[in-house]
Amino acid sequence: MSRSDRSPLLLAGLLAAAGVAHFAVPRPFDAIVPRSLPGSPRTWTYASGAAELALAAGLALPRTRRTTALATAAFFAGVFPANVKMAVDWRHRPAPQRAVAFGRLPLQVPLVLWARGVARGGEGRS
Template sequence: MTFARRFTLYAFSLTGILHFVTPKPFEAIVPDYLPAHRELVYASGATELAGALMSAHPRTRRAGGWLLLATLVGVYPANIHMAMHPEAFPQVPGGRATLIARLPLQFAFAFLVWKATLSREAQAR
């Protein structure tokens, strides 16, 4: 199993589960202008978990990759919100610098998802 596939399976499975086990930290990063914070956290957790599990099987890998990429796009506003309001997240080590550094990191995650699920290499296995 490639690094990209392991990362996609394990990281998104763990994060998806954490959305249900400890939803409060995820609720805190949902921008205020969005309604139903708890429901959005559960929805994003479910899509992360489903996408991760789908990425593990060749028949569902492509659909799982698209689901994870859509989820990364969908939660990106929360990352922007955090970077724009670092004072609301004093528990984050490194403060504003860390929150800003997370923004391009999401693109690295998207690349790993693509490599694990949508690339020619991923489809061949």
């Protein structure tokens, strides 16, 4: 299996792990839901976890990979406000926690680019 064949599956694994985490340990995710969103933060936590699981499944299937990869790039861009909220909320925490919070911000760029790269790879092979 070549690197280009593994890339979509690695991205799917990352999304699947994050999606499961949203259901297994939802409280940290609830805390970063922007207050401007309507409804309960837990609803948004579960909805984003379900979205991550669905995206993971779509990336794992060559037939749906290209479209799902584009949706994944949009998803990564869409959750950026939650990462901004986390950085703002954690700005007075100890240095290691601040580093995590602020480190998440630039991490969105390579994630979006990774998803776009998977989309450019087309359906790929499995």
